[in-house]
Amino acid sequence: MSDVLELTAAQALERISAGEISADEYFDAYAARAAADDLGAYLWRAEAGSPNGAGDGPLSRAPIAVKDIFCTEGIETTAGSRILEGYRPPYTATAVRRLSEAGARILGKTNMDEFAMGSSNENSGYGPVRNPWDPERVPGGSSGGSAAAVAGRLAPWAIGTDTGGSIRQPASLCGVVGLKPTYGAISRYGMIAFASSLDQCGPLTRDVTDAAILMRAMEGRDRCDSTSVGIDGGVSLPSRTDLKGLRFGVPRELTADAQGIEAGVTEVFERAVDRIRDLGAEVDECELPHSSHGISAYYVLAPAEASANLARYDGVRYGMRSAAAADAEGGLGDGIAPAEADLVSMYERTRAAGFGPEVKRRIMLGTYALSSGYYEAYYGRAQRVRTKIAQDFAAAFERFDYLVTPTSPTVAFKLGARAENPLAMYMSDYCTVPMSLAGVPAISIPGGLAAPDDGGPELPVGLQIVAPAFGESGLLDAAHAIEGAIGFDSAPGSRS
Protein backbone atom coordinates (compact mmCIF):
# COMPACT_ATOMS: atom_id res chain seq x y z
CA MET A 1 0.00 0.00 0.00
CA SER A 2 2.85 2.39 0.75
CA ASP A 3 3.70 2.57 -2.96
CA VAL A 4 0.66 4.79 -3.58
CA LEU A 5 2.64 7.47 -1.76
CA GLU A 6 5.13 7.43 -4.62
CA LEU A 7 2.49 8.26 -7.23
CA THR A 8 1.72 11.75 -8.41
CA ALA A 9 -1.91 12.68 -7.76
CA ALA A 10 -2.67 12.38 -11.49
CA GLN A 11 -1.27 8.84 -11.54
CA ALA A 12 -3.27 7.91 -8.45
CA LEU A 13 -6.47 9.35 -9.95
CA GLU A 14 -5.92 7.21 -13.05
CA ARG A 15 -5.52 4.08 -10.95
CA ILE A 16 -8.59 4.94 -8.92
CA SER A 17 -10.70 5.38 -12.04
CA ALA A 18 -9.29 2.13 -13.47
CA GLY A 19 -10.36 0.41 -10.24
CA GLU A 20 -6.78 -0.61 -9.35
CA ILE A 21 -6.86 1.20 -6.01
CA SER A 22 -9.84 2.43 -4.05
CA ALA A 23 -10.35 6.09 -3.26
CA ASP A 24 -10.74 5.27 0.42
CA GLU A 25 -7.50 3.29 0.54
CA TYR A 26 -5.74 6.21 -1.10
CA PHE A 27 -7.18 8.69 1.37
CA ASP A 28 -6.46 6.46 4.36
CA ALA A 29 -2.84 5.88 3.30
CA TYR A 30 -2.29 9.63 3.47
CA ALA A 31 -4.39 10.06 6.61
CA ALA A 32 -2.01 7.57 8.27
CA ARG A 33 1.04 9.51 7.02
CA ALA A 34 -0.45 12.80 8.18
CA ALA A 35 -1.22 11.29 11.60
CA ALA A 36 2.49 10.41 11.91
CA ASP A 37 3.58 13.96 10.93
CA ASP A 38 6.92 14.64 12.61
CA LEU A 39 7.61 17.87 10.71
CA GLY A 40 5.01 20.09 12.37
CA ALA A 41 3.40 20.44 8.95
CA TYR A 42 -0.20 20.07 10.11
CA LEU A 43 -2.33 22.10 12.51
CA TRP A 44 -5.44 19.93 11.97
CA ARG A 45 -5.78 16.47 10.43
CA ALA A 46 -8.78 14.48 9.19
CA GLU A 47 -9.36 11.01 10.61
CA ALA A 48 -9.00 8.02 8.30
CA GLY A 49 -12.36 7.23 6.73
CA SER A 50 -13.42 10.85 7.16
CA PRO A 51 -16.15 11.92 4.75
CA ASN A 52 -15.41 15.67 4.92
CA GLY A 53 -16.00 17.49 1.68
CA ALA A 54 -16.59 14.26 -0.20
CA GLY A 55 -18.18 14.86 -3.57
CA ASP A 56 -18.24 13.03 -6.85
CA GLY A 57 -16.01 14.56 -9.46
CA PRO A 58 -12.77 14.24 -11.36
CA LEU A 59 -10.71 14.44 -8.17
CA SER A 60 -12.20 11.09 -7.05
CA ARG A 61 -12.37 11.93 -3.34
CA ALA A 62 -8.58 12.31 -3.27
CA PRO A 63 -7.02 13.90 -0.17
CA ILE A 64 -5.66 17.44 -0.28
CA ALA A 65 -3.81 19.51 2.31
CA VAL A 66 -5.08 23.06 2.73
CA LYS A 67 -3.08 25.96 4.18
CA ASP A 68 -4.66 27.12 7.41
CA ILE A 69 -5.33 30.55 5.89
CA PHE A 70 -8.39 29.21 4.04
CA CYS A 71 -11.65 29.30 5.96
CA THR A 72 -13.17 25.83 6.23
CA GLU A 73 -16.66 25.62 7.68
CA GLY A 74 -16.64 23.98 11.10
CA ILE A 75 -12.89 23.19 10.96
CA GLU A 76 -10.57 25.32 13.08
CA THR A 77 -8.87 28.01 10.98
CA THR A 78 -6.12 30.07 12.61
CA ALA A 79 -3.92 31.50 9.84
CA GLY A 80 -1.06 30.42 12.13
CA SER A 81 -2.08 33.05 14.69
CA ARG A 82 -2.92 32.66 18.36
CA ILE A 83 -5.41 35.48 17.94
CA LEU A 84 -7.63 33.10 15.94
CA GLU A 85 -7.13 30.06 18.17
CA GLY A 86 -10.31 28.01 18.23
CA TYR A 87 -11.96 29.94 15.40
CA ARG A 88 -14.38 27.75 13.46
CA PRO A 89 -15.49 29.73 10.41
CA PRO A 90 -19.17 29.73 9.44
CA TYR A 91 -18.25 29.31 5.76
CA THR A 92 -15.72 27.76 3.36
CA ALA A 93 -13.35 29.65 1.03
CA THR A 94 -14.33 29.53 -2.63
CA ALA A 95 -11.05 27.86 -3.71
CA VAL A 96 -11.60 25.05 -1.20
CA ARG A 97 -15.28 24.77 -2.06
CA ARG A 98 -14.38 24.37 -5.74
CA LEU A 99 -11.92 21.59 -4.90
CA SER A 100 -14.59 19.85 -2.82
CA GLU A 101 -17.09 20.18 -5.64
CA ALA A 102 -14.51 18.60 -7.95
CA GLY A 103 -14.40 15.69 -5.52
CA ALA A 104 -11.41 16.41 -3.26
CA ARG A 105 -11.45 15.73 0.47
CA ILE A 106 -9.60 17.85 3.00
CA LEU A 107 -6.76 15.81 4.49
CA GLY A 108 -5.57 18.50 6.88
CA LYS A 109 -4.91 22.18 7.51
CA THR A 110 -1.25 23.07 7.17
CA ASN A 111 0.98 25.17 9.39
CA MET A 112 2.14 28.57 8.14
CA ASP A 113 3.80 31.81 9.16
CA GLU A 114 1.33 33.89 11.13
CA PHE A 115 -1.05 35.61 8.68
CA ALA A 116 1.35 34.50 5.91
CA MET A 117 4.03 36.94 7.10
CA GLY A 118 7.34 35.15 6.85
CA SER A 119 9.73 33.20 4.67
CA SER A 120 10.70 30.36 7.02
CA ASN A 121 7.53 29.25 8.82
CA GLU A 122 9.24 30.22 12.09
CA ASN A 123 6.62 32.93 12.65
CA SER A 124 3.80 30.45 13.23
CA GLY A 125 2.05 30.84 16.57
CA TYR A 126 1.98 27.03 16.75
CA GLY A 127 5.64 26.15 16.30
CA PRO A 128 7.93 25.85 13.31
CA VAL A 129 7.76 23.41 10.41
CA ARG A 130 10.82 21.35 9.60
CA ASN A 131 12.21 20.72 6.13
CA PRO A 132 11.85 17.02 5.21
CA TRP A 133 15.27 17.17 3.49
CA ASP A 134 16.95 18.22 6.72
CA PRO A 135 14.93 18.68 9.92
CA GLU A 136 17.46 21.26 11.17
CA ARG A 137 16.45 23.54 8.31
CA VAL A 138 13.37 25.61 7.50
CA PRO A 139 10.89 24.62 4.77
CA GLY A 140 10.51 28.25 3.66
CA GLY A 141 7.33 30.21 4.07
CA SER A 142 4.79 31.26 4.44
CA SER A 143 3.19 28.12 2.95
CA GLY A 144 5.86 26.02 4.71
CA GLY A 145 3.47 23.38 6.04
CA SER A 146 1.96 22.78 2.60
CA ALA A 147 5.39 22.48 0.94
CA ALA A 148 6.82 20.22 3.66
CA ALA A 149 3.72 18.00 3.59
CA VAL A 150 3.99 17.46 -0.17
CA ALA A 151 7.77 16.95 -0.13
CA GLY A 152 7.61 14.66 2.93
CA ARG A 153 4.86 12.49 1.41
CA LEU A 154 2.41 13.61 4.09
CA ALA A 155 0.02 14.81 1.37
CA PRO A 156 -0.24 14.10 -2.36
CA TRP A 157 -0.75 17.79 -3.07
CA ALA A 158 -1.69 20.99 -1.30
CA ILE A 159 -2.82 24.55 -1.75
CA GLY A 160 -1.20 27.66 -0.34
CA THR A 161 -1.15 31.41 -0.84
CA ASP A 162 1.51 33.67 -2.28
CA THR A 163 1.76 37.41 -1.55
CA GLY A 164 5.45 37.98 -2.29
CA GLY A 165 6.75 34.43 -2.76
CA SER A 166 4.89 32.38 -0.14
CA ILE A 167 4.13 29.48 -2.50
CA ARG A 168 7.19 29.61 -4.76
CA GLN A 169 9.92 30.03 -2.13
CA PRO A 170 8.84 27.08 0.10
CA ALA A 171 8.27 24.97 -3.04
CA SER A 172 11.86 25.78 -4.00
CA LEU A 173 13.28 24.98 -0.55
CA CYS A 174 11.35 21.68 -0.33
CA GLY A 175 11.91 20.45 -3.89
CA VAL A 176 8.30 20.55 -5.09
CA VAL A 177 6.31 22.48 -7.70
CA GLY A 178 4.57 25.70 -6.64
CA LEU A 179 2.50 28.02 -8.82
CA LYS A 180 1.49 31.60 -8.06
CA PRO A 181 -1.25 32.32 -10.57
CA THR A 182 -2.06 35.68 -12.11
CA TYR A 183 -3.67 38.03 -9.61
CA GLY A 184 -7.40 37.55 -10.16
CA ALA A 185 -7.23 33.99 -11.51
CA ILE A 186 -8.66 32.41 -8.34
CA SER A 187 -11.18 33.88 -5.92
CA ARG A 188 -9.78 35.23 -2.65
CA TYR A 189 -13.13 34.84 -0.89
CA GLY A 190 -12.59 33.07 2.43
CA MET A 191 -8.81 33.42 2.18
CA ILE A 192 -7.80 35.33 5.31
CA ALA A 193 -6.45 38.62 3.98
CA PHE A 194 -2.82 39.73 4.37
CA ALA A 195 -2.19 42.20 1.51
CA SER A 196 -5.29 42.22 -0.64
CA SER A 197 -3.78 43.66 -3.83
CA LEU A 198 -1.12 40.91 -3.87
CA ASP A 199 -2.59 37.77 -2.21
CA GLN A 200 -3.27 34.88 -4.55
CA CYS A 201 -4.06 31.21 -3.97
CA GLY A 202 -2.21 28.45 -5.82
CA PRO A 203 -1.13 24.79 -5.83
CA LEU A 204 1.93 23.03 -4.36
CA THR A 205 2.39 19.66 -6.00
CA ARG A 206 4.71 16.79 -6.88
CA ASP A 207 4.79 17.77 -10.56
CA VAL A 208 3.54 20.29 -13.12
CA THR A 209 0.61 18.16 -14.31
CA ASP A 210 -0.78 17.98 -10.77
CA ALA A 211 -0.50 21.77 -10.50
CA ALA A 212 -2.51 22.15 -13.72
CA ILE A 213 -5.23 19.82 -12.41
CA LEU A 214 -5.67 21.92 -9.27
CA MET A 215 -5.55 25.20 -11.19
CA ARG A 216 -8.24 23.94 -13.48
CA ALA A 217 -10.50 23.11 -10.56
CA MET A 218 -9.94 26.38 -8.67
CA GLU A 219 -9.73 29.19 -11.26
CA GLY A 220 -12.72 31.23 -12.26
CA ARG A 221 -14.75 34.27 -11.50
CA ASP A 222 -16.57 34.38 -8.19
CA ARG A 223 -19.29 36.86 -7.36
CA CYS A 224 -17.99 36.94 -3.78
CA ASP A 225 -14.64 38.44 -4.93
CA SER A 226 -15.05 41.34 -7.33
CA THR A 227 -11.32 41.22 -8.19
CA SER A 228 -11.56 37.64 -9.44
CA VAL A 229 -11.78 37.35 -13.20
CA GLY A 230 -10.75 33.73 -13.90
CA ILE A 231 -8.65 32.60 -16.85
CA ASP A 232 -10.13 32.99 -20.33
CA GLY A 233 -10.45 29.54 -21.88
CA GLY A 234 -9.61 27.82 -18.59
CA VAL A 235 -6.42 25.86 -17.98
CA SER A 236 -5.39 22.96 -20.20
CA LEU A 237 -3.30 20.03 -19.04
CA PRO A 238 0.34 20.34 -20.10
CA SER A 239 1.75 18.08 -22.78
CA ARG A 240 4.66 19.96 -24.31
CA THR A 241 8.01 18.17 -24.53
CA ASP A 242 10.06 20.78 -26.38
CA LEU A 243 10.41 24.56 -26.40
CA LYS A 244 10.91 25.13 -30.13
CA GLY A 245 9.98 28.62 -31.26
CA LEU A 246 9.88 30.05 -27.73
CA ARG A 247 12.04 32.88 -26.43
CA PHE A 248 13.25 32.87 -22.82
CA GLY A 249 14.68 35.92 -21.11
CA VAL A 250 17.11 35.80 -18.19
CA PRO A 251 16.72 39.05 -16.20
CA ARG A 252 20.18 40.27 -15.29
CA GLU A 253 19.04 42.03 -12.09
CA LEU A 254 17.74 38.76 -10.62
CA THR A 255 20.68 36.61 -11.73
CA ALA A 256 24.18 37.83 -12.64
CA ASP A 257 23.78 41.28 -11.03
CA ALA A 258 21.96 40.09 -7.92
CA GLN A 259 23.75 39.99 -4.60
CA GLY A 260 23.50 37.06 -2.24
CA ILE A 261 22.78 34.25 -4.68
CA GLU A 262 24.60 31.13 -3.50
CA ALA A 263 27.16 29.56 -5.83
CA GLY A 264 25.31 26.23 -5.78
CA VAL A 265 22.06 27.93 -6.75
CA THR A 266 23.71 29.71 -9.67
CA GLU A 267 25.24 26.43 -10.85
CA VAL A 268 21.88 24.61 -10.84
CA PHE A 269 20.23 27.61 -12.50
CA GLU A 270 22.79 27.73 -15.31
CA ARG A 271 22.41 24.00 -15.93
CA ALA A 272 18.63 24.48 -16.16
CA VAL A 273 19.11 27.30 -18.68
CA ASP A 274 21.25 24.90 -20.76
CA ARG A 275 18.37 22.39 -20.68
CA ILE A 276 15.99 25.13 -21.88
CA ARG A 277 18.34 25.76 -24.83
CA ASP A 278 18.61 22.01 -25.49
CA LEU A 279 14.82 21.91 -25.76
CA GLY A 280 14.99 24.29 -28.69
CA ALA A 281 14.26 27.65 -27.05
CA GLU A 282 16.13 30.85 -27.77
CA VAL A 283 17.61 32.19 -24.54
CA ASP A 284 18.89 35.72 -24.11
CA GLU A 285 19.73 38.11 -21.32
CA CYS A 286 17.10 40.74 -20.51
CA GLU A 287 16.46 43.58 -18.10
CA LEU A 288 13.95 44.29 -15.36
CA PRO A 289 15.63 47.57 -14.35
CA HIS A 290 13.43 48.32 -11.32
CA SER A 291 13.23 44.83 -9.89
CA SER A 292 16.06 45.52 -7.46
CA HIS A 293 13.65 47.98 -5.77
CA GLY A 294 10.98 45.27 -5.47
CA ILE A 295 11.72 44.44 -1.84
CA SER A 296 11.61 48.13 -0.85
CA ALA A 297 8.25 48.73 -2.52
CA TYR A 298 6.83 45.44 -1.27
CA TYR A 299 7.78 46.10 2.36
CA VAL A 300 5.83 49.35 2.22
CA LEU A 301 2.78 48.15 0.29
CA ALA A 302 2.23 44.75 1.92
CA PRO A 303 2.54 46.02 5.54
CA ALA A 304 0.34 49.02 4.69
CA GLU A 305 -2.42 46.76 3.41
CA ALA A 306 -1.88 44.33 6.28
CA SER A 307 -2.17 47.06 8.90
CA ALA A 308 -5.66 47.82 7.57
CA ASN A 309 -6.69 44.19 7.08
CA LEU A 310 -5.60 43.14 10.57
CA ALA A 311 -7.59 45.88 12.29
CA ARG A 312 -10.49 43.42 12.39
CA TYR A 313 -8.83 41.27 15.08
CA ASP A 314 -10.13 43.13 18.07
CA GLY A 315 -11.50 40.42 20.36
CA VAL A 316 -15.12 41.17 19.46
CA ARG A 317 -16.32 39.01 16.58
CA TYR A 318 -14.04 35.97 16.48
CA GLY A 319 -10.95 34.42 17.93
CA MET A 320 -9.54 35.21 21.33
CA ARG A 321 -10.21 38.05 23.75
CA SER A 322 -7.48 38.57 26.25
CA ALA A 323 -9.50 40.14 29.07
CA ALA A 324 -10.38 36.67 30.34
CA ALA A 325 -6.81 35.42 30.01
CA ALA A 326 -5.54 38.45 31.90
CA ASP A 327 -8.02 37.82 34.71
CA ALA A 328 -6.76 34.28 35.08
CA GLU A 329 -3.08 35.19 34.95
CA GLY A 330 -3.35 38.38 36.95
CA GLY A 331 -2.48 40.85 34.22
CA LEU A 332 -0.07 40.92 31.33
CA GLY A 333 2.79 42.90 32.80
CA ASP A 334 3.97 46.46 33.11
CA GLY A 335 2.14 49.19 31.32
CA ILE A 336 -0.88 47.05 30.51
CA ALA A 337 -4.14 47.89 32.17
CA PRO A 338 -5.44 45.64 35.00
CA ALA A 339 -8.32 43.21 34.68
CA GLU A 340 -11.30 45.58 34.87
CA ALA A 341 -10.61 46.81 31.38
CA ASP A 342 -12.51 49.28 29.28
CA LEU A 343 -13.11 48.60 25.60
CA VAL A 344 -9.92 50.19 24.31
CA SER A 345 -7.67 48.34 26.75
CA MET A 346 -9.46 45.10 25.83
CA TYR A 347 -8.48 45.78 22.18
CA GLU A 348 -4.92 46.56 23.21
CA ARG A 349 -4.51 43.51 25.41
CA THR A 350 -6.08 41.19 22.86
CA ARG A 351 -3.76 42.41 20.13
CA ALA A 352 -0.70 42.51 22.39
CA ALA A 353 -1.27 38.91 23.46
CA GLY A 354 -2.65 37.53 20.19
CA PHE A 355 -0.17 38.77 17.57
CA GLY A 356 3.41 37.57 17.27
CA PRO A 357 6.43 39.89 16.82
CA GLU A 358 6.59 39.83 13.01
CA VAL A 359 2.90 40.71 12.69
CA LYS A 360 3.35 43.60 15.14
CA ARG A 361 6.41 44.78 13.23
CA ARG A 362 4.46 44.87 9.99
CA ILE A 363 1.44 46.60 11.50
CA MET A 364 3.77 49.30 12.82
CA LEU A 365 5.59 49.63 9.48
CA GLY A 366 2.28 49.77 7.65
CA THR A 367 0.61 52.35 9.85
CA TYR A 368 3.79 54.46 9.75
CA ALA A 369 3.90 54.30 5.94
CA LEU A 370 0.25 55.35 5.77
CA SER A 371 0.46 58.14 8.34
CA SER A 372 -0.38 61.55 6.94
CA GLY A 373 3.10 63.07 7.12
CA TYR A 374 4.81 60.11 5.47
CA TYR A 375 2.13 58.80 3.09
CA GLU A 376 3.61 60.28 -0.07
CA ALA A 377 7.23 59.50 0.85
CA TYR A 378 6.53 55.84 1.49
CA TYR A 379 3.20 54.55 0.24
CA GLY A 380 2.87 56.90 -2.72
CA ARG A 381 6.45 56.23 -3.85
CA ALA A 382 6.07 52.49 -3.45
CA GLN A 383 2.94 52.53 -5.63
CA ARG A 384 4.90 54.36 -8.32
CA VAL A 385 7.76 51.88 -8.09
CA ARG A 386 5.13 49.18 -8.54
CA THR A 387 4.06 50.85 -11.79
CA LYS A 388 7.68 50.88 -13.01
CA ILE A 389 8.12 47.21 -12.14
CA ALA A 390 4.92 46.25 -13.97
CA GLN A 391 6.15 48.25 -16.98
CA ASP A 392 9.49 46.40 -16.87
CA PHE A 393 7.65 43.09 -17.21
CA ALA A 394 5.44 44.42 -20.00
CA ALA A 395 8.56 45.51 -21.91
CA ALA A 396 10.34 42.19 -21.33
CA PHE A 397 7.31 40.25 -22.57
CA GLU A 398 7.41 42.16 -25.85
CA ARG A 399 10.70 40.40 -26.58
CA PHE A 400 10.27 37.16 -24.65
CA ASP A 401 7.58 34.53 -24.09
CA TYR A 402 8.87 33.58 -20.64
CA LEU A 403 11.44 34.74 -18.11
CA VAL A 404 13.52 32.45 -15.90
CA THR A 405 15.31 33.11 -12.62
CA PRO A 406 16.29 31.16 -9.54
CA THR A 407 13.27 31.09 -7.19
CA SER A 408 15.23 31.65 -3.99
CA PRO A 409 18.74 33.12 -3.69
CA THR A 410 19.68 30.29 -1.32
CA VAL A 411 18.79 26.72 -0.48
CA ALA A 412 16.97 26.01 2.80
CA PHE A 413 18.68 27.73 5.73
CA LYS A 414 18.96 26.54 9.31
CA LEU A 415 16.21 27.17 11.84
CA GLY A 416 17.04 30.41 13.64
CA ALA A 417 19.63 31.55 11.06
CA ARG A 418 17.67 34.64 9.98
CA ALA A 419 15.32 34.95 12.93
CA GLU A 420 17.24 37.89 14.44
CA ASN A 421 17.52 39.84 11.21
CA PRO A 422 14.18 40.69 9.59
CA LEU A 423 15.81 42.34 6.57
CA ALA A 424 17.89 39.22 5.81
CA MET A 425 14.67 37.21 6.02
CA TYR A 426 12.91 39.64 3.66
CA MET A 427 15.70 39.18 1.09
CA SER A 428 14.62 35.51 0.74
CA ASP A 429 11.89 36.89 -1.52
CA TYR A 430 14.20 39.00 -3.69
CA CYS A 431 13.51 36.99 -6.85
CA THR A 432 9.78 36.40 -6.26
CA VAL A 433 8.45 39.79 -5.09
CA PRO A 434 8.70 41.61 -8.48
CA MET A 435 6.25 39.15 -10.11
CA SER A 436 3.79 39.64 -7.26
CA LEU A 437 3.95 43.41 -7.65
CA ALA A 438 3.37 43.04 -11.40
CA GLY A 439 0.58 40.50 -10.82
CA VAL A 440 2.00 38.04 -13.35
CA PRO A 441 2.00 34.23 -12.93
CA ALA A 442 5.17 32.39 -11.95
CA ILE A 443 5.93 28.77 -11.20
CA SER A 444 8.80 27.21 -9.26
CA ILE A 445 9.92 23.73 -10.31
CA PRO A 446 12.78 21.73 -8.84
CA GLY A 447 15.94 22.44 -10.85
CA GLY A 448 18.34 20.12 -9.03
CA LEU A 449 20.30 19.83 -5.81
CA ALA A 450 23.09 21.99 -4.43
CA ALA A 451 25.21 21.95 -1.31
CA PRO A 452 24.42 24.83 1.07
CA ASP A 453 27.14 27.46 1.65
CA ASP A 454 27.30 26.47 5.33
CA GLY A 455 27.96 22.80 4.54
CA GLY A 456 25.88 19.66 4.83
CA PRO A 457 24.01 17.43 2.42
CA GLU A 458 22.65 18.71 -0.89
CA LEU A 459 19.29 20.48 -0.90
CA PRO A 460 16.74 21.38 -3.58
CA VAL A 461 17.05 24.48 -5.77
CA GLY A 462 14.00 25.91 -7.50
CA LEU A 463 13.79 27.33 -11.02
CA GLN A 464 11.25 30.11 -11.46
CA ILE A 465 9.49 30.51 -14.81
CA VAL A 466 7.41 33.65 -15.36
CA ALA A 467 4.68 34.35 -17.94
CA PRO A 468 2.51 37.30 -18.94
CA ALA A 469 -0.78 37.79 -17.05
CA PHE A 470 -3.29 34.98 -17.58
CA GLY A 471 -0.72 32.91 -19.51
CA GLU A 472 -1.06 29.95 -17.12
CA SER A 473 -1.73 27.29 -19.77
CA GLY A 474 1.36 28.18 -21.76
CA LEU A 475 3.41 28.56 -18.57
CA LEU A 476 2.42 25.09 -17.36
CA ASP A 477 3.15 23.65 -20.80
CA ALA A 478 6.65 25.18 -20.88
CA ALA A 479 7.30 24.11 -17.28
CA HIS A 480 6.21 20.58 -18.20
CA ALA A 481 8.82 20.40 -20.99
CA ILE A 482 11.55 21.76 -18.71
CA GLU A 483 10.55 19.41 -15.89
CA GLY A 484 10.89 16.47 -18.29
CA ALA A 485 14.33 17.59 -19.44
CA ILE A 486 15.61 18.18 -15.89
CA GLY A 487 14.26 14.82 -14.72
CA PHE A 488 14.36 15.73 -11.02
CA ASP A 489 13.39 12.56 -9.17
CA SER A 490 15.06 12.98 -5.80
CA ALA A 491 13.03 12.81 -2.63
CA PRO A 492 13.96 13.65 0.94
CA GLY A 493 15.92 10.87 2.62
CA SER A 494 14.34 11.43 6.01
CA ARG A 495 11.03 9.92 4.87
CA SER A 496 10.39 6.14 5.08
Place this chain on the structure above:
Amino acid sequence: MAGELSGILDHVERMNELDLDGVEPTSHVVALENVLRPDEPRPSWPREKVLEPAPDPDEGAFRVPSPQA
Protein backbone atom coordinates in the same frame (compact mmCIF):
# COMPACT_ATOMS: atom_id res chain seq x y z
CA MET B 1 12.28 46.39 17.59
CA ALA B 2 13.06 50.11 17.06
CA GLY B 3 16.47 49.30 15.57
CA GLU B 4 14.97 46.67 13.29
CA LEU B 5 12.32 49.06 12.03
CA SER B 6 14.96 51.72 11.30
CA GLY B 7 16.99 49.17 9.35
CA ILE B 8 13.98 48.25 7.26
CA LEU B 9 13.10 51.91 6.61
CA ASP B 10 16.71 52.62 5.57
CA HIS B 11 16.41 49.88 2.98
CA VAL B 12 13.02 51.12 1.84
CA GLU B 13 14.41 54.61 1.35
CA ARG B 14 16.59 53.35 -1.49
CA MET B 15 13.48 54.04 -3.57
CA ASN B 16 14.50 57.70 -3.33
CA GLU B 17 17.24 57.02 -5.91
CA LEU B 18 14.55 56.67 -8.56
CA ASP B 19 13.07 59.51 -10.57
CA LEU B 20 9.34 58.86 -10.29
CA ASP B 21 8.03 62.22 -11.49
CA GLY B 22 4.94 61.78 -13.61
CA VAL B 23 4.64 58.05 -12.88
CA GLU B 24 1.09 56.99 -12.07
CA PRO B 25 0.66 54.99 -8.84
CA THR B 26 -0.56 51.39 -9.11
CA SER B 27 -3.00 50.22 -6.46
CA HIS B 28 -4.32 47.25 -8.39
CA VAL B 29 -2.79 45.31 -11.27
CA VAL B 30 -5.82 43.94 -13.08
CA ALA B 31 -7.55 46.51 -15.25
CA LEU B 32 -10.97 46.41 -13.64
CA GLU B 33 -13.31 49.32 -13.17
CA ASN B 34 -16.63 49.50 -11.40
CA VAL B 35 -17.40 45.79 -11.12
CA LEU B 36 -21.17 45.84 -10.73
CA ARG B 37 -23.83 43.24 -10.17
CA PRO B 38 -27.61 43.39 -10.13
CA ASP B 39 -28.90 44.55 -6.76
CA GLU B 40 -30.87 41.40 -5.98
CA PRO B 41 -31.75 40.54 -2.41
CA ARG B 42 -30.49 37.21 -1.16
CA PRO B 43 -30.56 35.63 2.26
CA SER B 44 -27.90 36.51 4.82
CA TRP B 45 -26.49 34.05 7.29
CA PRO B 46 -28.53 33.37 10.37
CA ARG B 47 -27.55 35.58 13.29
CA GLU B 48 -26.70 32.58 15.52
CA LYS B 49 -24.18 31.32 12.99
CA VAL B 50 -22.37 34.64 12.82
CA LEU B 51 -22.33 35.01 16.60
CA GLU B 52 -21.09 31.48 17.22
CA PRO B 53 -17.33 32.21 16.85
CA ALA B 54 -17.53 35.37 19.03
CA PRO B 55 -15.74 35.34 22.39
CA ASP B 56 -18.74 36.80 24.23
CA PRO B 57 -22.04 36.60 22.35
CA ASP B 58 -25.03 37.77 24.36
CA GLU B 59 -28.71 38.00 23.47
CA GLY B 60 -28.12 38.15 19.74
CA ALA B 61 -25.29 40.68 19.97
CA PHE B 62 -21.53 40.94 20.51
CA ARG B 63 -20.95 41.91 24.13
CA VAL B 64 -17.91 44.14 24.84
CA PRO B 65 -16.55 45.89 27.93
CA SER B 66 -17.87 49.38 28.52
CA PRO B 67 -15.98 52.08 26.61
CA GLN B 68 -15.64 53.96 29.93
CA ALA B 69 -15.07 51.27 32.54
